[in-house]
Amino acid sequence: MGNKVFRVHNDGAQNQDWFSSGRINSTLIESITTDGGNGKKLPTSIPSPFARIDLVRTAFSSIKMDNMDGITKNGKAVASDNHKLISDALDIGQILFNYDKHNKDLSMIEWDAKNSLNKLLESSVPSQQHLGETLRLFLDQDKKQYNFDQFDKIYIILYKHKIIGGTSPRTLFFAAPDAPVTDIKFGKDQMLDDALLPLYARDENYIKYLYSLSKTSGFNSMFPEFNSYILSTVSKLETYNHKLFDELNKLDTQSFLQSLKGLYFNNSAGQPVTAIKNFELKQFEKDTSTIEDNSDFVIKASKDIKGAKPLVLPVEKLNLPYIYTEDVWDSNTEVPFFDSRILSKRTLPDQDDNYPYHTMNDFLSDAIIKLPYDVNSSKFMTVGSDKYLLPLTETFFDYFTIEDIKTQNLITFKEIGIDSLEVTLNIPIKKGFISYCKKYNVKDRASQDPSNAKGIILNKSFALSLYPGSKSTECDINYSVGIADIAPEISNPLSIQLYDDSTSGFIDGNSVIRASSPYKTIQTVVDKSFDIIAVRYGDNLNFIAPKWTEFSLGGGDVYKFSIDFGTTNTHIEYQIDGQGEPRALDIDETEEQISLLLPSDISLRTQAIRDVSIAQINLLQETIPKRIGDKEVVKSPFRTALLQNSNVNYTLPTFTFGHANVGFDYENEYIRPYLKTYTDLKWSTESSNERQVSHYIEELMMICRNKVLQNNGDFSKTKIIWFYPVSMTNNHLRNLRSIWKSSFEKVFGISDSNLSDYPESIAPFFHYKNNENIPTAARPSVSIDIGGGTSDIMIYFDDKPQLISSFRFAGNSIFGNGFNGNIKSNGFVSYFLPEITKILEQNKLSDELNILDSIFKDYQSSTDLINFFFSLKENKKVLDNHIDIDFSKMLAKNEDFKIIFLLFYSSIVYHIAELMKLKGYQLPRNIVFSGTGSKTLQLIDSSKKLDALTPLFEGIFNSVYESDDSDINVKALNNPKQITCKGGIEMDGDNSVQGLKHTDLIEVNLANSNSPLIQSKRTENPITYEHLTEDYLNGVISNVDSFYQIFMDLNDKIGFKEEFGVSNKSLEVLNELKNKDQIDHLMEGVKQLKVNSSQSEKVAQTLFFYPIIGLIYDLAVELGDNS
């Protein structure tokens, strides 16, 4: 019979009674069989407050190479408390190893073996004192077993303010008993969860770290159990991961440890975290470039990225084997739709590496703007459902261009019902794409939430214009983008910003509010190219991508533009080199310069669309018409008018389109009330005038330039020719020239040798000379250019201009208000206004009636009103509706007013004849007319060859020259305004005008019959203003009276009634009025002339016409009233 020893282990001697047995060692202890526990109810039978430290120590010592795994079923540890203890302790170690990476959730408390213990020992609370005494007892008695004499601090780690573990003086780390499962993951291993993970299967850097620690001197004597576990791990690795095994064996552990970052308490380098004294723990600083190299989620941007390339992570389940940071993407990883942290502060979901990543709402905006109409897809990019803007963010454009969207089809829209849209955005990554699919629904705006998976649809109506729609990568030009908010909201203003792909940023523009209600319009002006228009609605941003017309510098046709900036009308002609005659400026369907968001062919069936259409007219009125041409509303020549905001302050910077623009619509369309029209641009002396003229000219040049760009002409060789009246003072002309120059510089930025200017007097004649076969060899030719404000004459013989002269007696002198008149008493107005109003009313031309009303009441300009009367014949609506409203015809039929026109032309011819005679010139061979003002020639002589006028003019010359062989060829053309421009183009390069100095040619017939003088630059002792005594003025009146005499004599001779249909009554009235108030009119005229001149300055103009101007007004009043 054997013996039975009462024991639960399976080791040792088998004797009887109480006998001395073997030592109790770990072999003996291990031989006690248990069920291993399940890691859930860990034994607490160690009779020490530091029981937990001992449990972990025991656990490490109990695990050998052949049982490192523990048993895990369905992810739960079903056996071995020891494995659970080790796994958790290793978790704590790994968390510390990656402390900074997760520091947002982590914190540490330092328990100091001296100070913290003293707090207890010195406490006034007996319980605390007792606790302290007990801890001291164990720290002292068990010091050898747990290195309690080697440590001075325990660092206690908190995760989200809950204690999860701490440093251990015996096993480096251990987990707290109630440590909560954390969200921290390394690879797929979630820290402190139920799953067990032995060291050999953990992150390689962590293994290297612990391995290296174990190789520091004294490690084994301090942490023998941990060391034995490390040794087992290394053995295991030989088969499990041979590469790492190899690496470990070759590892320079000292250098490896030095390469790691310190782990500090309170982030203070002076407080390294230690397990025992001088045994500092380290942490891993992930080289984020490895993420960039390894991850398949790295963004594949077309733009350069500064710094680390962000990852683009899926918000929906992704089951593809893409590498995340090191391992394959875990399809359970949840990526938030939105991350409020700035990119550099972001940490990767699940991994918590501090590495930038993007998610859905970084790229897709929270709201999408829906228009009531389909976007004009010929001018703007659309991706499916055309009513929507692009719901992208600025961030998207940090990486991709609008080109990428087009070429790679990155975004698609899918409408689901009326109130729902699904937007799919594909972001290219290293491997394929990450697709973000975001649903937008019509919802209450308040429900908007940036972290939401869904966005909202914001219905918003506006019109948008982009001027021009051309772009080049080679140079910058200026643009204006207009937006008209149909229903402006104070709290959610609508605005635009311009985005430049090349700099990945918004460019600074100048946004100017032009109208506030009912539609709010804003023009944003920039002088730099951009790519995309961002529409900001309240806090929401969407994008609109124009389809640009690309142009390039160099190559292409060479354009020459000739601009006649007239007092009343402006005309532009252009000629393409080698492509025939000059043509009036046009913008046809194929070369529209302005891009409009509303398609031009849209049906106006809904009120919403009608509203946009109306608002769009505002934008066009603020910029330029869509088209210009014979068959369009606007054609050249057009009224010289500037539209500007009513509140423009010219002492501050102003911008073309932002504050002022060419008023093409003036007298064509009803001008929106917020826009104020200025027609007196050319001669105005107001201080704001220069800027206004500048805006006007700048826009004209832009139109020219953009025409070249639209047709891909040679922008750098474009020529601009402009004209000036010789009657302009030097000062005035200097300013004008500087405006043209700076505008040219601004708009074209090319050599100003491409900008030429000529006197208005000269150009028209060259057109006649080159095109109308007039004989110019034998005798002088006279060119008379009658504009709205001035008439310019030029005398040409011997193959060159010999003399020019200019005076302010032109179209406006006929229809204007004389010296003291007003629109209400103006004869033409009071006679014709009722009749024209009646026709307009009958034909329901309400816009035109509005125009008429505003000119009459607001501007009170008689000349503007008459010009409007004239323009009605060419009005598109009038033409389209075949309405018979021809003011020229009405005037032509009126026999009373005819005397005025006859008097007008006769006085000019008389004045020229006197000038020529005094100069000693031969009788002229040709008299050619040009200028808008000359249109009235047709009123008195509608024959092509001016058969009736020729004898009159010859008669005048004969009288002045006291001869009878005058033989004059009188010429006028149907489009007299265009002649200047055409002539300008034709004369450009003509030798006879090269080096021509117009001031040398100017001569003024002062028209004093008592002491006749033709005054020029060269005149010695010239007549200055101080010489204009009453006596001197009487000499002028005497000359005027001589003219009247000749005029009346010629009536007797020719019979004005028969030849021109002049009424007897008008002749009677003329006789009655011709000698009235002559000196008063003259003095008024001199007064006007003297403005801006000093007494000692030469008299710049003839004084001859002032009495006549006064007479014409009086005549019209009388004749109009009598009718």
Place this chain on the structure above:
Amino acid sequence: MAKLYVFGIGGTGSRVIRSLTMLLASGVKLDNGFDTVVPLIIDPDAANGDLNRTTDILNKYQNIYKNSGEQNQFFGTKISTMKQLLDENVSSMSDHFIFGMSNTGQKFGEFIDYNGLDNENKALIDLLFSKANLEADMTVGFKGNPNIGSIVLNRFARSDEYREFSNSFNPGDGVFIINSIFGGTGASGFPLLLKNLRVNNADLVNSDVISRSTIGGVTFLPYFNIPDGGKDGREIDSSTFMSKSKAALSYYHHAIFDKDESLDAFYYLGAHSNNNVPYAEGKEDQRNPAHFLEMAGALAIVDFTKDFGRLSSLQGETTIKEFGIIDNEGGKVKFNLLGEGTKSAISQPLSKMSLLSKFLNKSLEVLKDNKGGFSKGNNGINERFYNQDYYKEYLKKFLNYYDEWIEEMDSNDVSFSPFHNNQNHGTLMDFVKGKELNKSIFSKVGLGDSSSSGNHIISDINKVIKSGKLDEETQESRFLKVFDGVIESHVIKILN
């Protein structure tokens, strides 16, 4: 003359002291001049059934001892309380065997003023203790959480009792500690007590002597089960007994054995047993039946005193001892299965005590009617004696406790079953299993005047009274001494 301080920690401590008391009462003697045993029970569970039974037994023992004269085998060793030892009035100390453990009717968190702790110490506590630990109600001990116990029990180091223990300690005195490793109180108290003993605390008289004294201890590894342990949220779970034991033993290995100045002798034992002890979380419910191994534990104390000289002379090495018997493959343990040492230590005393008990149960009426000197003589025992406290309240009741102890060990697993329990007067002395005097079938049914009859004892006690050598003794002393001698002579015959 030396004192042995026996610290019984927790339920197991109480039960082993119960066994020790029974052995001492039976006549088992300590060696090496240890004539006084000072049992000290450390158990915060003041209502513990085991504890109360044991203290009752100790009180009865003391009364019997006091009134039985000197030089007895029965009740021959002095058992003293601390107060009795000091023989002075220490007002704050009550005269019993239990260490003062106040303030334990709390939760652990309250005990350490958890909510009042500064941040660092609070964090340390959270790092070391679970929420369940903090919430543990300690009215009934530590329910298998010795880590809590290690702090709470440390209170005894500040108690008056501990101070008086220290005061009373003399060089040459010994200390023995009894605990279990798998429970709460016992597991935590042992290392804690040891640490306190080994600390030379200048504030305590004799602390220096104590820290250098010879200390032994017996530790119980699991030897019983609790049915359905761990279910229904019960806090004591025998399924973790083993793993707890392992962890604790491992701690001992490091913290107690492997260092100088710790324990001189470590006795340990345990068993893979099938015995179930009804689940109880302490209080009066925790009154576990006596177990053979508890007696073995008590014998470890005897062994400790026997080995005391050797142990005292050894330096810094713990003597480890285990307990064995002859294997009977799960059968009942009778004297013949005990090792020689054990057998010689206990077979005679236990047989004597059993025979005394059986005699007083089965033969007392015969004795009273007997015409001999014992009952009828002037210097015998008169009839009134049996109604006096000594007999009725102390001796008889103590013997009841003894019988209960023997029966419990018999019916337990391991079953210690050296005696028959179906005796009558006629077969009285056939009670030792395997040592029956009358082998005939008739004796078993009570027929015939056999050699095993109680009459032999009656006859012998009359002879002793008649001899007059006990005439000078008190009735109580005379009563005990008569039986001590007479029964011993019969038992020697029976056992040989």
